[in-house]
Amino acid sequence: MVQGNAFGIDLGTSNIKIYSLAGDSIMIEKNMIAIANKKDVFAYGDSAYDMYEKAPSNIQISYPLCNGVIADINNMEKLVKYFITDMQGGSLKPAEFYIAVPTDITEVEKRAFYDLIKDANVKAKKIMVVEKAVADGLGLDVDVKNSQGVLVVNVGYDTTEVSILSLGGIVLSRLIKTGGLKFDEAIRQAVRKEFNLLIGQKTAEMIKKSIVSLEKEGKGAVVYGRDIVTGLPVEREIPTDLVVNSLEEHFNTIIDSIKVILERTPPELGADIFRNGIYLTGGASQISHLAGLIQKGTGLKVNCAQHPVESVVLGLSRILKNDSYKSVAYAIEGMGK
Numbered sequence: 001m002v003q004g005n006a007f008g009i010d011l012g013t014s015n016i017k018i019y020s021l022a023g024d025s026i027m028i029e030k031n032m033i034a035i036a037n038k039k040d041v042f043a044y045g046d047s048a049y050d051m052y053e054k055a056p057s058n059i060q061i062s063y064p065l066c067n068g069v070i071a072d073i074n075n076m077e078k079l080v081k082y083f084i085t086d087m088q089g090g091s092l093k094p095a096e097f098y099i100a101v102p103t104d105i106t107e108v109e110k111r112a113f114y115d116l117i118k119d120a121n122v123k124a125k126k127i128m129v130v131e132k133a134v135a136d137g138l139g140l141d142v143d144v145k146n147s148q149g150v151l152v153v154n155v156g157y158d159t160t161e162v163s164i165l166s167l168g169g170i171v172l173s174r175l176i177k178t179g180g181l182k183f184d185e186a187i188r189q190a191v192r193k194e195f196n197l198l199i200g201q202k203t204a205e206m207i208k209k210s211i212v213s214l215e216k217e218g219k220g221a222v223v224y225g226r227d228i229v230t231g232l233p234v235e236r237e238i239p240t241d242l243v244v245n246s247l248e249e250h251f252n253t254i255i256d257s258i259k260v261i262l263e264r265t266p267p268e269l270g271a272d273i274f275r276n277g278i279y280l281t282g283g284a285s286q287i288s289h290l291a292g293l294i295q296k297g298t299g300l301k302v303n304c305a306q307h308p309v310e311s312v313v314l315g316l317s318r319i320l321k322n323d324s325y326k327s328v329a330y331a332i333e334g335m336g337k
């Protein structure tokens with residue numbers, strides 16, 4: 001077992017998820033920071049997000065991650081330190097860190113995740129890396145160490161990761177630049193084109209998340225925005241059909257990349273993949289119609305995650321709690337030297 005405390009971190013572009021072994025708890029916060037006057041941290045996490053699109057011009061609110069990789073190292077280090085300090089009740093104690101990383105990035109980008117923890121001054125005694133898709137599989141209760149073919153699709157905010165696992169390792173993985181953010185943008189554009197109505201990103205996200213229930217009720221989404229012609233604020237009902245049609249192109253991109261991965265998968269792994277089907281996870285995988293369209297497009301059964309936002313960090317928690325899973329994690333020190 002781990003001596004002292006240990007943390008499992010899934011640094012998502014939109015949400016940072018951290019598991020604490022000591023508290024056996026998961027923290028989920030927006031991966032956002034608000035900087036005032038170019039230097040002072042004004043807010044972080046969910047409270048920075050609350051100010052997004054509303055803050056005065058001297059406060060800069062940003063996501064330090066972009067497309068699944070660290071874009072703003074300084075602010076990312078600050079955020080990690082704040083969150084880890086908060087989770088320890090205000091004072092840092094030595095701990096081990098297991099951090100999930102995408103597979104389809106460069107060695108330098110991977111090393112940056114390791115360096116991030118090392119340089120964040122969080123008293124790291126040990127830093128281990130876990131491929132995100134492997135953690136996803138564990139978090140979804142798949143027997144990743146013994147299965148010979150597991151297809152995991154994680155639809156996040158900036159990215160979608162499509163991976164094939166076998167015997168606890170990654171066989172193939174592709175990270176594509178589509179996800180919840182692209183869905184929100186498509187909805188904004190469709191609403192603007194159809195109704196001459198400008199809506200904010202948060203409104204578009206709210207529409208996206210409510211489609212499932214609105215379709216059940218047979219209603220449209222009632223939103224507030226600004227009329228482009230009159231410049232005045234108006235209320236409008238947006239039909240769900242318009243929203244769903246606007247997402248088709250992005251759904252097809254995801255389905256196509258799953259097909260490409262399947263075409264490249266060694267045939268020996270096909271039997272298990274066929275038997276198990278696809279494991280679909282990530283926050284944006286909950287979007288209405290996506291699971292059904294993937295099933296139709298690939299002919300494979302689709303298993304939807306029960307906790308799609310948390311599956312990576314749940315997998316990390318299983319690794320921290322159970323020594324028999326430790327072999328899926330690896331050290332990165334010395335890499336690239």
Ligand SMILES: Nc1ncnc2c1ncn2[C@@H]1O[C@H](COP(=O)(O)OP(=O)(O)OP(=O)(O)O)[C@@H](O)[C@H]1O
Pocket residue numbers: 011012013014015016067068155156157158159160179180181205208209210282283284285286287288308309
């Ligand atoms: N019920 C829902 N329906 C549709 N989309 C949802 C729902 N709940 C959350 N989302 C979307 O999920 C996305 C966030 O998911 P997640 O936390 O998995 O991403 P991330 O890990 O931060 O991003 P990435 O993996 O790309 O770095 C957001 O775009 C959010 O709008």
Ligand SMILES: [Mg+2]
Pocket residue numbers: 011012013154156157282
């Ligand atoms: Mg993610």
